[in-house]
Amino acid sequence: MVIKKITTVMVLNLFAFFLIQAQENIGGTTTQIRSPVKHEDGSVSFHLHAPNAQTVQLVGNWMASSPDSVIVMSQDARGVWSATVDSLPSDLFLYYFVLDGLRINDPSNVYQIRDVSQVFNYFITEGEPADFFKTQDVPHGTLVKLWYPSQIEGESRRMTVYLPPGYHEQHADYPVLYLLHGMGGDEEAWPTLGRVSQIMDNLVAKGQIAPMLVVMPNGHTSNQAAPGYSARGEYPIEFRTPDVGSGVMESTFMEVVDFIENSFRVKKDKKHRALAGLSMGGSHSLFIAAANPDVFDYIGLFSAAFRLTDQAGLNIYDEFGKNLERQKKQGYQLYWIGMGTDDFLYQTGVDYRNRLDRLGMEYMYHESEGGHTWSNWRKYLIEFSRLLFKD
Amino acid sequence: MVIKKITTVMVLNLFAFFLIQAQENIGGTTTQIRSPVKHEDGSVSFHLHAPNAQTVQLVGNWMASSPDSVIVMSQDARGVWSATVDSLPSDLFLYYFVLDGLRINDPSNVYQIRDVSQVFNYFITEGEPADFFKTQDVPHGTLVKLWYPSQIEGESRRMTVYLPPGYHEQHADYPVLYLLHGMGGDEEAWPTLGRVSQIMDNLVAKGQIAPMLVVMPNGHTSNQAAPGYSARGEYPIEFRTPDVGSGVMESTFMEVVDFIENSFRVKKDKKHRALAGLSMGGSHSLFIAAANPDVFDYIGLFSAAFRLTDQAGLNIYDEFGKNLERQKKQGYQLYWIGMGTDDFLYQTGVDYRNRLDRLGMEYMYHESEGGHTWSNWRKYLIEFSRLLFKD
Numbered sequence: 001m002v003i004k005k006i007t008t009v010m011v012l013n014l015f016a017f018f019l020i021q022a023q024e025n026i027g028g029t030t031t032q033i034r035s036p037v038k039h040e041d042g043s044v045s046f047h048l049h050a051p052n053a054q055t056v057q058l059v060g061n062w063m064a065s066s067p068d069s070v071i072v073m074s075q076d077a078r079g080v081w082s083a084t085v086d087s088l089p090s091d092l093f094l095y096y097f098v099l100d101g102l103r104i105n106d107p108s109n110v111y112q113i114r115d116v117s118q119v120f121n122y123f124i125t126e127g128e129p130a131d132f133f134k135t136q137d138v139p140h141g142t143l144v145k146l147w148y149p150s151q152i153e154g155e156s157r158r159m160t161v162y163l164p165p166g167y168h169e170q171h172a173d174y175p176v177l178y179l180l181h182g183m184g185g186d187e188e189a190w191p192t193l194g195r196v197s198q199i200m201d202n203l204v205a206k207g208q209i210a211p212m213l214v215v216m217p218n219g220h221t222s223n224q225a226a227p228g229y230s231a232r233g234e235y236p237i238e239f240r241t242p243d244v245g246s247g248v249m250e251s252t253f254m255e256v257v258d259f260i261e262n263s264f265r266v267k268k269d270k271k272h273r274a275l276a277g278l279s280m281g282g283s284h285s286l287f288i289a290a291a292n293p294d295v296f297d298y299i300g301l302f303s304a305a306f307r308l309t310d311q312a313g314l315n316i317y318d319e320f321g322k323n324l325e326r327q328k329k330q331g332y333q334l335y336w337i338g339m340g341t342d343d344f345l346y347q348t349g350v351d352y353r354n355r356l357d358r359l360g361m362e363y364m365y366h367e368s369e370g371g372h373t374w375s376n377w378r379k380y381l382i383e384f385s386r387l388l389f390k391d
Numbered sequence: 392m393v394i395k396k397i398t399t400v401m402v403l404n405l406f407a408f409f410l411i412q413a414q415e416n417i418g419g420t421t422t423q424i425r426s427p428v429k430h431e432d433g434s435v436s437f438h439l440h441a442p443n444a445q446t447v448q449l450v451g452n453w454m455a456s457s458p459d460s461v462i463v464m465s466q467d468a469r470g471v472w473s474a475t476v477d478s479l480p481s482d483l484f485l486y487y488f489v490l491d492g493l494r495i496n497d498p499s500n501v502y503q504i505r506d507v508s509q510v511f512n513y514f515i516t517e518g519e520p521a522d523f524f525k526t527q528d529v530p531h532g533t534l535v536k537l538w539y540p541s542q543i544e545g546e547s548r549r550m551t552v553y554l555p556p557g558y559h560e561q562h563a564d565y566p567v568l569y570l571l572h573g574m575g576g577d578e579e580a581w582p583t584l585g586r587v588s589q590i591m592d593n594l595v596a597k598g599q600i601a602p603m604l605v606v607m608p609n610g611h612t613s614n615q616a617a618p619g620y621s622a623r624g625e626y627p628i629e630f631r632t633p634d635v636g637s638g639v640m641e642s643t644f645m646e647v648v649d650f651i652e653n654s655f656r657v658k659k660d661k662k663h664r665a666l667a668g669l670s671m672g673g674s675h676s677l678f679i680a681a682a683n684p685d686v687f688d689y690i691g692l693f694s695a696a697f698r699l700t701d702q703a704g705l706n707i708y709d710e711f712g713k714n715l716e717r718q719k720k721q722g723y724q725l726y727w728i729g730m731g732t733d734d735f736l737y738q739t740g741v742d743y744r745n746r747l748d749r750l751g752m753e754y755m756y757h758e759s760e761g762g763h764t765w766s767n768w769r770k771y772l773i774e775f776s777r778l779l780f781k782d
Contacts, residue, residue, distance in 0.1 A: 052491035054443060100443035104495045110505055111619055119501055137622040140538035140547060146559065147531035156531060168537065168654035228502055231528040263559035 033080060035108040036095075036123050043086045044123065046095070048106065051079025053099050058083045060095035061120075061373075070098070090127035091375050092195065094120035113192045115184060117227070129379055131202070133195040138205035139165035143197050145187075147225075148259040152252055158218055158225035159256070160187045161264070162196050164211030165204055173265045175272035175389045176213045177298075178256065179381070180281025183244055183305075186226035187218040193374045199381055210389040212274075213266055217256050219281055221248040244280055247314040250287040257295065271333065274388050276300025278377045279345075287316050290323035293330040298388050300336045302380040303343050303372050306352040328361045334387055335363040338380040342371035424471060426499040427486075427514050434477045435514065437486070439497065442470025444490050449474045451486035452511075452764075461489070481518035482766050483586065485511035504583045506575065508618070520770055522593070524586040529596035530556035534588050536578075538616075539650040543643055549609055549616035550647070551578045552655070553587050555602030556595055564656045566663035566780045567604045568689075569647065570772070571672025574635055574696075577617035578609040584765045590772055601780040603665075604657055608647050610672055612639040635671055638705040641678040648686065662724065665779050667691025669768045670736075678707050681714035684721040691727045691775040693768050694734050697743040719752045725778055726754040729771040733762035 035047040046058050058071040062085075073081040094113070097104050105112060109121045124130050142163040147156040164174060179196070181189040190196045196214055203209040224230055261268050275296045277285040282304025289299045335356075339349040356363055366383055370376050426438040437449050449462040453476075464472040485504070488495050496503060500512045515521050533554040538547040555565060570587070572580040581587045587605050594600040615621050652659050666687040668676040673695025680690045726747075730740040747754055757774055761767050 048493075050491070050493045052445060053493070099490070099493070099495075100441065102439075102441045102444075102490070103498055104490075105498075105510075107494055107496075110508055110510055112503065112505075112510060114501055114503075117501055119496075119503060135616070135620055135622045137546075140549075142535060142537035144533060144535050146533040146554075147556075148559075155528075158531075163537075165538075168539075168650075225526070229526055231526045259559075 033108045035106050038123070038125065039084075042088065042126065043084050044088060044125070045082060045084040046073070046097075046106065047108065048073070048081045048097055048099070049079060050081055050099055051075075053081065055098075055100060056081040057098040058085075058095060059098060059103075060085070060093055062088055062091075062093055073097075088125050090125050090130040092122055092124045092130065092133050092193075092378070094122050096120060114188065114227075115193060129382060132199050132382060133378065135198055136202055136205070138201055140201050141165050141197055141204075142167060143191060146263075148256070148263075150224075150252070151255060152221050152248060153224075155224050158187050158229055160191050160216040161260070162191070162200055162214040162216070163264070164213065165201060166211065167265070171265070173267045174211055174213050175274070176215055176260060176266050177274040177276065177385065177388065178215045178217075178253075178296075180219050180275075180277030180284050181216065182277075182279030182281055184279075185281075186220065186223070187216055188226045190214075190216045194381065195378055196381070199378065200385070203382065203385060209385045212385075212389065213260070213264060215256065215260050219249050219277075219284055221246065221252070244283075247287075247316045249284050250291065250316045251314075253284070253288045254292060254295070270294055271297045272389060274298035274300065276302060276336075276381075276384055277304070278302040278380075279305050279372065282306075287320060287323075289332075290320055290327045291316055293323070293327040293332075297333040298336070298384075299332060299334065300338070300380070300384040302338045302377050302384075303340060303345060304337070304349070304352075305345060306348040324359060324361065328359060333390075335361065336366065336384050336387065337363055338366040338368065338376070338383065340368050340370040340372065340376050342369070344372060424499045426497050429514070429516065430475075433479065433517065434475050435479060435516070436473060436475040437464070437488075437497065438499065439464070439472045439488055439490070440470060441472055441490060442466075444472065446489075446491060447472040448489040449476075449486060450489060450494075451476070451484055453479055453482075453484055464488075479516050481516050481521040483513055483515045483521065483524050483584075483769070485513050487511060505579065505618075506584060520773060523590050523773060524769065526589055527593055527596070529592055531592050532556050532588055532595075533558060534582060537654075539647070539654075541615075541643070541646060543612050543639060544615075546615050549578050549620055551582050551607040552651070553582070553591055553605040553607070554655070555604065556592060557602065558656070562656070564658045565602055565604050566665070567606055567651060567657050568665040568667065568776065568779065569606045569608075569687075571610050571666075571668030571675050572607070573668075573670030573672055575670075576672075577611065577614070578607055579617045581605075581607045585772065586769055587772070590769065591776070594773065594776060600776045603776075603780065604651070604655060606647065606651050610640050610668070610675055612637065612643070635674075638678075638707045640675050641682065641707045642705075644675070644679045645683060645686070661685055662688045663780060665689035665691065665775075667693060667727075667772075667775055668695070669693040669771075670696050670763065673697075678711060678714075680723075681711055681718045682707055684714070684718040684723075688724040689727070689775075689779050690723065690725065691729070691771070693729045693771040693775075694731060694736060694763050695728070695740070695743075696736060697739040715750060715752065719750060724781075726752065727757065727775050727778065728754055729757040729759065729767070729774065731759050731761040731763065731767045733760070734767075735763060 033047045033049045037045045048056055056073040058073055063069040071083045073083040075081050106121045111122050112119050113122050124133050144161040147158050150157045179190050204211050273296050275285050275289050282301040285299060286301055289296045339346060368376055424438045424440045428436045439447055447464040449464055454460040462474045464474040466472050488497060497512045502513050503510050504513050515524050535552040538549050541548045570581050595602050664687045666676050666680050673692040676690060677692055680687045730737060759767055
C-alpha cells in the first residue's frame with residue numbers, strides 16, 4: 001500500500017480551498033471593512049465602503065427620533081464613509097445606515113436582530129449593565145424552541161424556554177418565571193432583544209438569582225409563531241394583525257403553565273411561579289395574575305399597558321376588579337411595577353398605582369429614566385429577577 | 392367608582408399607537424416594497440426602492456459564480472429596481488443585491504440566514520424537495536441550544552439538538568443521528584441552512600422516518616460556539632481559524648455521545664446511533680466511526696472531504712487503516728456515500744470508494760447532480776435519514 005505523506009503546507013492549501021468552496025456557489029464576498037469598531041476610550045466608529053454613494057447617514061436607537069438627530073457620515077479618498085460616536089452608555093444598541101435615502105444594514109456586522117418586521121444590526125458596549133448582555137465565561141443555560149398543544153384554534157403554538165445551567169446534569173426541580181413580550185414582539189423577542197440567556201446565566205453565576213426556568217410564549221394568539229416559523233405562510237402574507245384586547249391570551253394562559261409543568265422538572269406551587277411582561281405583556285400579566293390568584297406569588301409589570309376598563313364584554317376584563325380584590329385576599333410575595341419617566345404610558349401607570357392604593361394592595365414601584373424601550377426592559381428583568389423565589 | 396367604557400375604535404387607535412411606540416426609539420421604517428414576490432407560474436420577482444442608485448444587480452446562489460451571470464436590475468419611474476427570475480427549481484435559495492458596487496441585503500425581506508461571516512436573504516420555492524424545508528401544519532419537534540462540558544481546553548461548548556415531535560409528551564426513548572457541519576459552518580449551520588427541524592418534522596409526519604434526535608455540535612474545536620455566542624469575544628476578533636486536521640474533533644467526539652446519553656431519553660446501543668456529516672464533517676464522520684466500531688451502525692458521508700493519508704502523527708489518522716478493517720469486522724447496517732458530479736472533491740470520492748472496494752467494505756453510493764452545495768446536503772439528509780433505524 002502506498003503511504004501518501006501530506007505536509008502541513010499542503011493541508012493548509014487544501015483547507016483554504018475548502019474554505020471558499022464549502023460555501024454554496026454564491027459569488028462575491030463581503031467587504032473587508034470592519035464595522036463597528038469599539039475603541040478603548042468608549043467611542044464607537046462605523047464604516048461603510050460605498051465609493052459611489054452621495055450621502056450616507058447613521059441612525060441608532062440612542063438618538064432622538066427626529067430626522068435631524070441622525071449622523072451624516074463623511075467619506076474618505078478610498079470611498080469609505082465613517083462616523084464616530086462618543087460616550088455611549090453601557091447597553092445594547094441597534095443601528096442601520098441610510099445610503100442615498102435607502103435604509104440598509106451594515107454589511108460588515110454579522111450581528112443582527114429581527115424585531116418582527118425589521119432587521120437591525122446591533123452592538124454592545126462595556127460596563128454594567130452591558131456586561132450582563134454578553135456571553136461570559138460562566139456556566140450556560142439551555143435555550144429551547146418548542147411547540148405546545150393549544151386550545152387556541154386547535155393549533156400548536158411556538159414558545160421559547162430557558163433552562164438554567166445544570167438542568168441536564170442535576171436532577172433538581174426549579175422555579176419558573178413566565179415572561180411575556182410586548183405588542184411588537186413574539187417568542188423570539190425576549191431571547192434576542194431581551195438577552196434572557198445571557199442575563200440569567202450571568203446573574204446565576206454571580207449568585208444574585210436562584211436558577212430558574214424562563215418561559216417565553218408567543219403572546220399574539222392570532223399567530224402561532226414568529227415570522228419564518230409559522231405553518232400559516234410567510235410574512236407579511238398570512239401574518240395576522242395582533243389581537244390585543246381579545247382576551248384570548250389572558251383567558252387561555254393556564255395551558256402554558258400546565259404544559260411546562262408536565263414537560264420540565266419544575267416546582268409546581270405558587271411560591272415558585274412568577275409572571276412578568278413588558279407593555280402588552282404587562283397588561284397580560286396583570287389580568288392573568290388577578291384571574292388566577294392561587295397561581296403566581298411574584299408579578300412584574302414592565303412599562304405595562306395598563307387598561308383600566310372593567311367593561312369589555314369579556315370575563316377576563318369585566319371581572320378584573322373582583323379578581324384584584326380576590327388576589328389581594330389570597331396574598332402574594334411581590335407585585336413589582338417598573339416605569340420610565342418618559343414612557344408614553346407613564347400617566348396610566350400613575351392611575352393604576354392609585355387604584356392599587358385605594359384597594360390597599362401592596363406593590364414595589366421602580367421608576368427609571370427613559371421611555372418605552374428594551375434598554376429599560378432588560379434592566380427591569382435584572383432588578384425583578386433578583387427579588388424572586390426568596391423562600 | 393367611574394366605569395370607563397372603551398369602544399372598539401378607541402382600543403384600535405390606542406393599539407396602533409402602541410405598535411409604533413412599542414419598538415425602541417429608533418427612527419425610520421423599512422420600505423413598503425414587497426420582495427421577493429413568488430408568482431403563480433413559479434417565477435420570482437425582486438424589488439428595491441433606490442431612486443438614487445446608478446446600477447443594481449441581483450446575485451443568487453442559483454447562478455454560476457462568474458461575474459457576468461449576475462442579473463442587472465432595471466429601474467422604473469418611481470425609482471424601484473426590479474428583476475424577475477423564471478423557472479427556478481424546487482429549493483431554498485440565497486441572494487443579495489449589489490447597489491453601485493456595494494453588497495447589501497434586501498431590506499424588504501426579513502428572512503435571513505447567517506453563514507459564519509456572511510448574512511444572506513433567502514426564499515423557498517414550491518414543490519419537492521422545497522416543501523420539506525418549510526414549516527408545515529404537522530406536529531413539530533423541539534430545537535435545543537445547549538452547552539456541554541468538554542475536555543477540549545477545559546471549556547464548555549455549544550451544540551444544537553433537535554428533539555422529535557412528542558418528545559415532551561411521550562416518555563419514550565429515541566434513536567440518535569449525530570449530524571456534523573462543514574468547514575464553513577458551526578452549530579447553527581444544519582438548523583438554518585440545513586433546515587433540520589423542518590425536514591425531520593415533515594419526514595416524521597409522512598411516516599418516512601423514525602422519530603429521532605438530531606445532535607449538531609460545533610465541529611471547530613478551536614472555537615467553542617458560533618459567532619455571537621462565544622465568551623471568547625466578538626467576531627472576527629478572538630475568533631480563531633478552523634482547526635481542520637488537528638484530530639481533536641475526531642478524538643474527543645465520544646464526549647458528545649456520552650453527554651447526550653446522560654441528558655436525553657435516547658436508546659443507547661449501536662443499532663440506534665447514526666453519524667453523518669457534510670464535507671469536513673464527512674471527514675470527521677469516517678474517522679470517528681472507524682475509531683469507534685462498536686458505536687455507530689449507520690454512517691453517512693455527504694460530499695465528504697476524504698483524507699486518504701495514514702501518516703499524520705496523530706493516532707486518529709495514523710490508525711485509520713487498521714480502524715477501517717476493525718469496523719468491517721465488527722459490522723454495520725449502512726455506510727452511505729453521497730456525492731455531486733460537479734463536486735471539486737469528486738475524484739477523492741472515487742479514490743475512497745476504491746479503497747473500500749479493495750477492503751471489501753460494503754457501502755451504498757448515491758450520486759447526484761450539482762456540486763458542493765447545501766442544495767445537495769439537504770437532499771442527502773432526506774435520503775439518508777429514510778434509511779435509518781430499520782430494526
